[in-house]
Amino acid sequence: MALESALREAIRAGRLSPGESLPASRVLAAELGLARGTVVEAYSQLVAEGYLRARQGAGTEVAEAPGVMPRPRGEPQPRRFAADFQLGRPDLSAFPRQEWLRALRRALHGVPHAELGPGDPRGSLRLREVIADYLGRVRGVLAPPERIVVCTGFTQGLRLVCDAIAMAGATRIGLEDPCLPDHRATATAAGLTVVPLGVDDDGAVSESFGVTAAVLTPAHQAPLGATLATQRRTEFVRLAEEHDAYLVEDDYDGEFRYDGHPIGALQGLAPERVIYAGTASKSLVPGLRLGWLVVPAALLDAVIEAKRRADRGTDVLNQLALAEFISSGGFDRHIRRMRLRYRNRRDAVLDTLRTAAPAYRVRGTAAGLHVVAGLPDGMAEADVLAEAERQSIGLVGLEPFWHENPSRGRGLVIGYGTPHQHGFPSALAKLGEFLRTIGP
Ligand SMILES: Cc1ncc(COP(=O)(O)O)c(C=O)c1O
Incomplete structure (x- = not known):
């Protein structure tokens, strides 16, 4: 059979x-x-x-x-876990295969020969028009299609921005502390020196500013989860203007906000100072490798040149499929469905943490696909992770996210988007059991 x-x-x-x-x-x-x-x-x-x-x-x-x-x-x-709560993935089992197939088929039927490239390194004009409309409507981003550069996800987008500012003589870039270690590696590989920007409960702290660009995660600080406060937003924009610098807005999970009012992108405040970066990695799947930058006029030529040098442009067929998927309404429907699903998961994870691990300090719950559970005093992160590994629970610790001094915060970063839908209840039960066994 x-x-x-x-x-x-x-x-x-x-x-x-x-x-x-x-x-x-x-x-x-x-x-x-x-x-x-x-x-x-x-x-x-x-x-x-x-x-x-x-x-x-x-x-x-x-x-x-x-x-x-x-x-x-x-x-x-690849390490497979009985319960996988590692950071950084949406529910891969939710990828809308049938709808994507239809979008891809429609795209392939309709594409003129000339669009099969090589074309504009910024990507398909059709997709850029559709993204311009989507970002304006959903995230309050001012994004004329000619300012959009389609890339293979945020990781490449960050590299392109680093290359563009380095070409113009920049040597330093600010990154939040803590942030994703991969992003530090990307900036360093482009020859830039990374300057840590502190983070508190209002998001990144806008004090020192001796950098050409600062990378921020305003919607949901990665990984601690704060939303960048209104006053900080205006302060960062003021600093960027004063220092003739740029802010890179990593809007990696901006579609997923569960509590309070929707919060628009920082870019809407200062389109000539903010490089907006979006990605399909959380809203669809990371395997698509699709992202987009909205670039201020003064930096546009350098970013386009960096993209041309990197790979001459992103896969056209998937770009056209995404354009079809968004313009047919499929993307909005998918986001609505997933927002509800992740919100329910977030609630269930918080219930589990309340009952199984009441001494943990839980943060970053209002948005995104993960929460951070700070370890109570006396518990070592390495010991907790070793026990998680032994019990086949996939978890990531907070320590590697800090720039220098990992002891500044110990905790578990719980990526609740990762389990497949059918396995979520049993994965969560296993996580609860694990938290109960390790105490305190
Ligand atoms: C903070 C942050 N930014 C961006 C991304 C997306 O990266 P990419 O678009 O290269 O897949 C992720 C995904 O895990 C992330 O956690």
């Missing part, structure tokens, strides 16, 4: 890992358009063969499988 063989093969190849829970038969049957009996039969056969394990009241999960095929030497073995 096709389903049975596909599941057996996925387990043997390690794509499904021991402890991973499978969707309820009813759910999987609905997802695949099969009769429920077909799924039940496939599960029972694989339980009988020892590939799956049926747990009383807890559904079906992958057993400690015999006969798992070893990977070829040199191929990295």
Whole structure:
């Protein structure tokens, strides 16, 4: 039977890992358009063969499988967790495959030969027009299509900005402290010296400003989760103007805000000082590698030149598919669906933390796909993470995010977007159990 063989093969190849829970038969049957009996039969056969394990009241999960095929030497073995709360991923199982396929098909049908490139390094004009409209409507960004540069995600966008300012003689860039270690690496690789910008409960602190550009996460500080306060926004813009500098707005999860009023992008305040950076990595999936910069006029030529040198432009077909997906209303629908889903998950995670780990200081809950749980005094982050690893719980600690002194804040960064929807309840139960066992 096709389903049975596909599941057996996925387990043997390690794509499904021991402890991973499978969707309820009813759910999987609905997802695949099969009769429920077909799924039940496939599960029972694989339980009988020892590939799956049926747990009383807890559904079906992958057993400690015999006969798992070893990977070829040199191929990295991705670590799979029974409960994965690592930072940085949306629910990959929610990618709207059918709608994307339709968008891609429509895009391919309609594209004139000339648009198959090589074209403008800024990307497809069609996508830039659609993004201009979307950003104005949803994030309050002033984005004429000619100022938009489509890139392969925020990581490349940051690199392009670093290259552009370095070409003009810049040597220093400000990055929030804490921030994603990868972003420090990107700035350093472009030859810039990283200057740490402090962060408190109002977001980045706008004090020292001896830099050509400062990278900020105004909607949801990464990773601590504060929203950049109104007064700080105006203060940063004033400083940027005073020092003839730029602010890079990393709006990585700006679509996902659950509490209070929606907060527009910083870029709307000062379009000639702020480089707005958006990405499809949280709103759709990181594997698409699609992002966009909205660039002030004075920096535009340098950013376009950096993009041309980097790769001459981003994959056109996916750009056109995204343009179709947004303009058909599919993207807005997807965001609405996911916002509700992540909000429910956020609430469930907070409930679990309240009951299983009441001594932790929980922050950054109003938006995004993660929360930070500060460890109580006396608990070492490395010990907690080692125990999480032992219990097959995927978690990331706060310490690596600090620029220099990791002891400034110890905590768990809980990425609640990561588990697949069907596995979320059992993953959360495992996280709760883990938190209870480690105390305090
Ligand atoms: C703070 C922050 N910025 C940006 C991104 C997105 O990066 P990219 O668009 O390169 O996938 C992420 C994703 O994890 C992130 O956490």
